[in-house]
Amino acid sequence: MQDMLIILFSAILVNNFVLVKFLGICPFLGVSKKLDSAVGMSFAVIFVMVLATAVTYPIHMGLLVPLQIGYLQTIIFILVIAALVQLVEIALKKYVPALHQSLGVYLPLITTNCAVLGVTILNIDESYTYIQSLVNSFGAGVGFLLAMVLFSGIRQRIENNNFPAAFKGIPSVLIAASIVSLAFMGFSGVIDGLFGL
Amino acid sequence: MSYIIPVGIVTGIGLLAGAILTVADKFMGVKMDETAAKVLAALPGANCGACGFAGCQDYANTLAKDEEHVIKANLCTPGGDSVAMEVSSILGVEFEGASSQFAIMKCSGSQDRTNYAMDYKGHQTCKANKLFYRGRGACEMACLGFGDCVNVCEYGAIRIENGLAVINKNRCVGCGLCAKACPNALIEIVPEKTRVVVGCSSIDTGKDTRQICSIGCIACKLCEKTCKFDAIHVIDNHAVIDYTKCKNCTLCAKKCPTNVIHVFPKPVNAAKQKAKPVVAEPSQEEASVQ
Numbered sequence: 390m391q392d393m394l395i396i397l398f399s400a401i402l403v404n405n406f407v408l409v410k411f412l413g414i415c416p417f418l419g420v421s422k423k424l425d426s427a428v429g430m431s432f433a434v435i436f437v438m439v440l441a442t443a444v445t446y447p448i449h450m451g452l453l454v455p456l457q458i459g460y461l462q463t464i465i466f467i468l469v470i471a472a473l474v475q476l477v478e479i480a481l482k483k484y485v486p487a488l489h490q491s492l493g494v495y496l497p498l499i500t501t502n503c504a505v506l507g508v509t510i511l512n513i514d515e516s517y518t519y520i521q522s523l524v525n526s527f528g529a530g531v532g533f534l535l536a537m538v539l540f541s542g543i544r545q546r547i548e549n550n551n552f553p554a555a556f557k558g559i560p561s562v563l564i565a566a567s568i569v570s571l572a573f574m575g576f577s578g579v580i581d582g583l584f585g586l
Numbered sequence: 587m588s589y590i591i592p593v594g595i596v597t598g599i600g601l602l603a604g605a606i607l608t609v610a611d612k613f614m615g616v617k618m619d620e621t622a623a624k625v626l627a628a629l630p631g632a633n634c635g636a637c638g639f640a641g642c643q644d645y646a647n648t649l650a651k652d653e654e655h656v657i658k659a660n661l662c663t664p665g666g667d668s669v670a671m672e673v674s675s676i677l678g679v680e681f682e683g684a685s686s687q688f689a690i691m692k693c694s695g696s697q698d699r700t701n702y703a704m705d706y707k708g709h710q711t712c713k714a715n716k717l718f719y720r721g722r723g724a725c726e727m728a729c730l731g732f733g734d735c736v737n738v739c740e741y742g743a744i745r746i747e748n749g750l751a752v753i754n755k756n757r758c759v760g761c762g763l764c765a766k767a768c769p770n771a772l773i774e775i776v777p778e779k780t781r782v783v784v785g786c787s788s789i790d791t792g793k794d795t796r797q798i799c800s801i802g803c804i805a806c807k808l809c810e811k812t813c814k815f816d817a818i819h820v821i822d823n824h825a826v827i828d829y830t831k832c833k834n835c836t837l838c839a840k841k842c843p844t845n846v847i848h849v850f851p852k853p854v855n856a857a858k859q860k861a862k863p864v865v866a867e868p869s870q871e872e873a874s875v876q
Contacts, residue, residue, distance in 0.1 A: 448599075458592045465599060472603030476610055483614040551709040 391584060393524050396517070399580050400528025406504050407536040408566075408573040413504030417536065418562060420495070421544050427537040433495040435530030438508050440477065441470045442526040445509040446519055466509050474500045504533060540569060621676060622650035628672040630665045632740065634761040637661035655679050663687055663760040686778035687760035689743075689753050693772045694785035694846060695728040696748040700799040716769035724798040727770050727787040735764035735773060755850065781834040781850045784818075784825045791823055803846050809838035 406412045413434070420430045445466050453459050478496045481489040499505055508529045512522035543565050552561050626646035638661065639645040648657055660670035660682050674681040706715055706722040712730040720726045731749035743757035744764060753764075753773070765773040772787055784803065788795045792804035803824040810819055817831035818838050825838075825847065839847040 452595065456591055456595065458595065461592055461596060464596060468596070468599055468603060472607060475607055479607070479610050479614050482616050549709065549714065 393521065395580055395584055396521055396524050397528040397531075398583065400525050401532040401535060402573070402576040403580055404529075405532040405536055405573050405576075406507065406529045407533055408570040410507070411570075412507040413502055413533060416498065416502065416504075417533075417540065418559070418566070420498075421537050421541045422548075424538065424541045424545075427541040428534070430495045430498075431530070431534035431537045434499055434502070434504065434533050435527065437470075437474055437477075437496070437499050437502075437505055438526040438530040438533075439523060441466075441473060441505050441509050442512055442522050444473055445469055446512065446522050449513055462510060462513070463506070466506055470505060470509070471500045504529070536569075536573075540566065543569065619647070619650040622646045624676045625649050625673055628665075628669060628676060629662055630669060632664055632761070634664060634740070634763060636663045636759070636761040649673070649677060658682065666759070687775050688755050688758040688778065688780075689760060689762070689764055689773050690776050690780070690783045691729070691751055691753050691773060692784060692787045693727065693729040693750065693770070694801045694848070695723065695725060695799050696750040698748065699801045700724055700728055702749075712767075712769050721770070725788055725790065725795070725802065727772070727789055728799070729772055730770065734767045734769070738763040738767045776829050779834065780829055780832070781852070782827060782832060782836055782839055783848045783850070784827055784846060785848050786824050786846045788824050789822045795823070801844050801846050804844060806843060808841045808843065809847065812837050812841045 400406075404410060407414065407417045416430055416434070421427045448465065448469060449459075449462060453462060453465065474496055478489070481496075508526050512525055515525070517525060544562065547561050547565060550561075556564070623646075626642060629642040629646060631642050633641040633643075635641065637645045639648060645661070649659060655677065659673045659677050659679055662669050662673070663686060666686065671681050701724050702722045703724045704719075704722050706718065708714055708718060710732050712721075712732045712734040715721050715730050715732060721728070721730050723730060729750045731746055731751070733744075733746045733751065735751050736744045736746060740761070740763070741757050741759055743754045743759075744751055745754070746752070751764075751768075751772075760775050762775045765771070765775055770787065776783075785801070786795075786799075786803035788799065788802045790798070790802075792806060795802040795804050803820075805820045805823045805825075807820050809825050814835070814837070815831050815833050817828045817833070818825055819828070820826070836849045839845075839849045
């Protein structure tokens with residue numbers, strides 16, 4: 390149980406996908422302007438990350454490893470994740486229209502998002518078990534949510550400030566992102582302290 | 587022949603995914619309403635919200651679902667007559683002519699008529715200035731003159747002249763984006779036939795208004811007494827016209843002691859030239875996510 394919690398918390402705080410591993414920067418900068426769209430996007434990411442891991446892990450272990458074609462990992466994962474997200478979108482539209490209304494716009498955007506692909510590949514690189522992979526993916530998604538929510542607050546402060554012309558728009562946002570990222574580096578020892586390792 | 591297995595695997599998974607998606611679409615696919623798709627194609631796609639719905643898609647869906655035709659097909663003001671006609675023909679309803687409307691400015695406080703109460707150096711937008719006490723104008727409701735309305739207008743119909751927003755009626759399509767942007771709610775969307783406009787929204791009493799603005803409404807109620815149609819009333823210390831009752835007789839404008847009721851000249855040519863909307867570029871948000 391404890392190792393699950395360690396994986397979960399280190400995925401959220403220490404190995405935060407956006408702020409520490411620098412994956413998924415495009416939605417991080419693009420959709421963090423408003424809090425509600427940031428939250429909507431993040432929930433879609435959590436959902437897709439867990440689902441993608443649930444599907445790609447067996448494919449890797451059951452198909453690619455026995456046939457010794459591990460080098461096809463990236464292309465097959467992209468293929469599978471893209472098809473999977475499309476399938477989920479069709480199913481959601483049919484059976485849960487309300488959820489499709491709120492997540493629908495973001496689902497196609499994360500079809501081939503690097504954070505989603507990253508988490509599936511990292512799970513295998515870290516040689517996690519199936520359950521550990523799922524926990525790690527969930528943690529990575531929650532970490533994404535945390536980063537998005539924190540940053541959308543900062544974005545709103547940035548919008549109401551008067552910057553020199555050269556820093557207006559994206560430059561000021563990137564500088565703010567780097568400072569938030571530095572702050573997250575401060576979490577690097579927190580897991581050891583938290584679980585008394 | 588070692589490459590047969592990898593090629594086969596990738597092809598196989600690709601074909602399998604394609605097959606699953608095709609089957610899923612067949613059994614679970616929700617068909618987009620054909621009428622909605624056609625209406626959406628006919629609409630300009632500016633997503634301005636002038637129709638009162640959340641974008642063109644929402645308006646098209648609502649129209650397609652609305653089988654008794656309660657919702658009018660002519661609500662798209664930026665599209666004008668041509669779009670209304672096309673949408674009406676798709677829905678099979680009678681063409682009623684586009685409900686044309688335009689924006690009016692309910693403040694006349696240019697800099698030669700009223701002064702600023704402060705020398706504001708902060709963030710140069712109306713919204714920010716309004717948050718700072720109650721704006722830089724001597725009059726609380728005066729046009730702040732930073733041009734938030736100019737920035738949102740996609741048709742180039744507004745300009746700031748002498749510290750006051752001026753609307754070019756010929757270019758205005760009545761989408762109402764400026765009305766939403768103005769922190770003092772000075773811009774109102776009115777029907778096409780409107781010719782009489784009260785150029786003041788002051789909430790100060792007549793005496794106070796006189797001291798800070800040479801044209802502001804002093805709430806003397808002369809217009810209210812003059813009007814034969816019960817269309818103009820003094821509300822919150824300024825005259826307000828009820829455009830459902832106004833007959834454009836312009837008597838109130840002639841009586842007004844401060845000349846704050848403005849009259850548009852009679853239209854010479856009914857065929858109004860509509861400016862084309864600036865091609866809607868994908869917003870930064872969408873573009874950077876992909």
